[in-house]
Amino acid sequence: MSQRTLAHYLIEEQRHKGVINADLRFLIEVVSRACQAISVAIGKGGLGGALGEAGSDNVQGEAQKKLDVLSNDILLNANEWGGHLAAMASEEMDLPHTIPHRYPQGEYLLLFDPLDGSSNIDVNVSIGTIFSVLKCPDGADLSSPEAAEAAFLQAGTSQVAAGYTVYGPTTLLVLTVGDGVVSFTLDREQGGFVQTGEAMKIPADTSEFSINMANQRFWEAPMQRYVSDMQLGKDGPLGKDYNMRWVGSMVADVHRIVTRGGIFMYPMDSKMKEKGGKLRLMYEANPMAMIVEQAGGAATTGYERILEIVPGKIHQRCAVIMGSKNEVDRATAMHKV
Ligand code: AHG
Ligand code: MN
Ligand code: MN
Numbered sequence: 001m002s003q004r005t006l007a008h009y010l011i012e013e014q015r016h017k018g019v020i021n022a023d024l025r026f027l028i029e030v031v032s033r034a035c036q037a038i039s040v041a042i043g044k045g046g047l048g049g050a051l052g053e054a055g056s057d058n059v060q061g062e063a064q065k066k067l068d069v070l071s072n073d074i075l076l077n078a079n080e081w082g083g084h085l086a087a088m089a090s091e092e093m094d095l096p097h098t099i100p101h102r103y104p105q106g107e108y109l110l111l112f113d114p115l116d117g118s119s120n121i122d123v124n125v126s127i128g129t130i131f132s133v134l135k136c137p138d139g140a141d142l143s144s145p146e147a148a149e150a151a152f153l154q155a156g157t158s159q160v161a162a163g164y165t166v167y168g169p170t171t172l173l174v175l176t177v178g179d180g181v182v183s184f185t186l187d188r189e190q191g192g193f194v195q196t197g198e199a200m201k202i203p204a205d206t207s208e209f210s211i212n213m214a215n216q217r218f219w220e221a222p223m224q225r226y227v228s229d230m231q232l233g234k235d236g237p238l239g240k241d242y243n244m245r246w247v248g249s250m251v252a253d254v255h256r257i258v259t260r261g262g263i264f265m266y267p268m269d270s271k272m273k274e275k276g277g278k279l280r281l282m283y284e285a286n287p288m289a290m291i292v293e294q295a296g297g298a299a300t301t302g303y304e305r306i307l308e309i310v311p312g313k314i315h316q317r318c319a320v321i322m323g324s325k326n327e328v329d330r331a332t333a334m335h336k337v
Contacts, residue, residue, distance in 0.1 A: 003194055003195070004194070004195040005184075005192055005193065005194055005195070006028075006029065006032055006173065006175075006184045006192070006193040006194075006195070007029060007192075008195075009182060009184075009195055010025040010028055010029065010177075011025065013025070013177055013179060017179065019177050019178065019179045020160075020161070020177050023083075023084045023106055023107065023108065024084075024108065024133065024160060024161060024177070026082060026084050027079070027082075027084045027085065027106075027108055027110065027133060027161075028133075028161060028163070028175065028177075030078050030079055030082055030084070031075070031078070031079070031110070031112075031131055031163070032165075032173055032184075032193055033078060034074050034075045034078035034079070035129050035165040035171070035173060036171075036186060036191070036192075036193075037074045037078070038067075038070075038071045038074055038075075038114070038115070038129060038165070038167070039165070039167050039171040039186060041067065041070055041071070041074070042067065042121075042127065042167045043167075045124065050066050050067050050070060051065075051066065051067070051121065051122050052065065052066055052122065053065060053066065054066045054068065054069045056069070058091065058092045058093075059092075059093070059094040059315060060091070060280075060315065062118075064092065064118075065115070065118045065121050065122070067115050067118075067121050067127075068092055068114060068115045068118055069092065071114035071115040071129065072090050072092040072093065072112075072114040072115075074114075075088070075090070075110075075112055075114050075129075075131075076088060076090075076097055079110055080097070080099055080100065080103060081103045082103075082106070083103060083104035083105070083106050084106035084107075084108055085099055085105070085106045085108050085109070085110055086098075086099065086105050086106060086107065086108065086109055086136035086140065086142055086148075086151065087099060087109055087110075087136070087142055087148045087151065087152075088109070088110045088111070088112070089109070089110075089111045089112075089149075089152050089282065089283075089314050090111070090112050090113070090114060090283070091112070091113045091114070091280055091283040091284075091315075092114055095145035095146060095148075095149065096145050096148040096149055096151075096152065096314065097145065098142050098144070098145055098148050099142075105142070106136075107135055107136055108133055108134070108135060108136060108160070109133070109134040109135070109136050109151060109152055110131060110132075110133055111131065111132040111133075111134070111152065111282050111283055111287075111314075112129065112130060112131040112132070112283060113129065113130040113131075113280065113283035113284050114129055115127055115128075115129065116128045116129065116130050116164075116249055116250055116251045116284065117247070117248060117249020117250065117251060117252060119248060120247070120248055120249050120252075125247065125248070125249065125252075126166055126167060126168035126169075126247060126249055126251070126252040127166075127167050127249050127251065127252070128164050128165055128166045128167060128249060128250075128251025128252065128255075129164060129165045129167075129251075130162075130163075130164045130250075130251060130283060130284055130287050130288065131162065131163055131164070131287060132156075132159050132161075132162045132282065132283070132286055132287040132290070133159060133160050133161040133162065134152065134154050134158055134159060134160065135158070135160060136151050137151055137154075149313070149314055152282065152311075152314050153310070153311045153312065153313070153314070154310075154311075155307060155308055155309060155310050155311075156281075156282075156285075156286035156287075156289055156290060156306060156307035156308070156309065157307045157308060159178075159286060159287065159290050159307075160177070160178065161175070161176065161177045161178070162175075162176055162286070162287035162288075162290040162291055163175040163176065163287065163291070164251050164254075164255070164287065164288065164291070165251075166251050166252055166255050168252065170185050170186065171185070171186035171188075172184070172185055172186070172196075172255070173185075173186070173193050174197075174200070174255065174258060174291060176290055176291050176294040178290075178294070179294075180198075180199050180200070180294055180295075181197075181199070181200040181258065181291055181294045181295045182195060182197060182198050182199075182200070183195070183196055183197030183198075183200060184196060184197075200258055200259075200295045201295055201296045202257060202258060202261050202292065202295045202296050202297040202323060202324055202325070203260070203261035203324055204296070204324055204325040204326045205261070205324060205326050205327070206257075206261040206262045206263060206323065206324040206326075206327055207240055207241065207242045207243060208242065208243045208244070208245060208257075208260075208261065208262040208263075209227070209230055209242055209243075209244055209245075209262065209263050209265070209327075210244065210245050210246055210247075210253045210256070210257070210262055210263065210264045210265065210323075211227065211244070211246065211264075211265040211266070211267070212246055212248075212266070213227075213244070213246070215269050215271070218269035218270045218271050218272075219267050219268070219269050220267065220268055220269075220302075222302060222331075222334045222335040222337070223265070223267040223268075223302070223331075225334055226330070226331045226334045227265075230242040245262070250264070250266070250279065250284055250288065254288050254291075254292065254322065254323075257292070257297070257322070257323040257324070258291065258292065258295055258297075261323065261324045262323050262324060262327075263321065263322070263323040263324055263327040263328060263331070264320070264321075264322050264323050265320065265321045265322075265331075266278045266279050266319065266320045267302065267319045267320070267321065268301070268302070268319040272317070275317055276316060276317035276318060277301075277317040277318045277319045277320070278317065279317060279318065279320050280315060280316070280317055281306070281309060281311055281316045281317060281318045282311060282314055282315075282316065284320075285299070285306050285318050285320050286306065286307065288320075288322060289306040289307050289320075289322060290307065292322045292323060293307065296325065297322060297323050297324060297325055297328065298322065298323075298325045298328035298329065298332075299320070299321070299322035299323075299328070300321050300322070300328060300331070300332050301318050301319040301320070301321065302319055302321055302331060302332060302335040303335055306318065306320065306322070
């Protein structure tokens with residue numbers, strides 16, 4: 001494996017392949033530096049005084065952890081002055097953040113889940129950052145945060161880049177600019193991301209599933225059938241045993257699947273129906289779906305391809321089933337009967 005840095009990879013995507021322009025290259029570098037800063041804050045743990053509750057709720061009514069708020073601020077501060085963005089939206093903010101007038105405005109929109117897996121922060125288990133990049137439509141009204149929301153309401157197929165960082169035993173950045181999936185490991189001594197994975201591919205078949213089984217009785221009938229077939233293992237219709245893994249941080253659970261295959265599900269359940277599901281379409285489902293599809297996998301709600309959902313609001317939620325293609329196809333087929 002060549003020791004290419006993230007900067008080097010991005011230059012090649014721009015210069016040789018013409019897949020990205022200089023602004024998008026800069027944007028991704030800035031996001032990666034913000035993630036590096038988040039990684040440092042997380043790494044300090046209890047020593048940095050960053051663990052615990054922030055004492056506030058976000059727009060979804062969820063209690064914010066100090067690191068949720070800190071990570072959000074790091075991403076906002078890193079990205080607002082560079083001239084590459086028109087606006088930002090975050091799971092942790094009610095409304096989009098427009099770029100202050102003192103800075104130039106760019107052509108991109110950045111969306112993020114600054115800290116994914118918040119319930120794992122205080123127990124020292126892997127967490128992450130997820131981000132998605134869209135182009136700002138020409139003539140979009142950015143005169144106020146309220147008006148700016150409309151610019152973001154694009155289907156996931158319009159994403160020009162998506163990525164996530166896993167803060168685990170190593171800090172890893174996984175990225176797609178629509179040209180396959182690559183990964184970079186944070187070199188803590190040198191300070192920067194070095195490429196450690198290329199052309200990542202999710203095996204089409206798997207015998208590992210990832211779901212919060214505690215919600216089983218709340219799922220819809222097709223999901224009940226799909227999972228119970230796997231639980232029956234060798235004795236059931238699938239004729240093979242399955243294993244189960246659930247970290248509880250979407251980033252970590254999907255990263256395992258991007259690495260070695262599997263199927264990740266946060267399906268619709270009766271507790272979450274009013275809200276539209278548990279996971280957020282624009283900060284979690286769409287960027288992860290783009291990566292999974294770029295790695296040869298599939299991503300659906302059970303009824304439609306996630307990337308084709310046209311959002312009605314930025315904080316919209318959806319059911320999520322993603323990972324190894326043949327498993328996702330089987331789950332989808334069960335929703336059709
Ligand atoms: P967040 O910490 O950004 O709110 O997201 C948490 C999400 C996701 O990461 C994970 O898959 C899921 O919530 C965990 O839900 P359970 O509490 O049902 O395990
Ligand atoms: Mn999340
Ligand atoms: Mn979050």
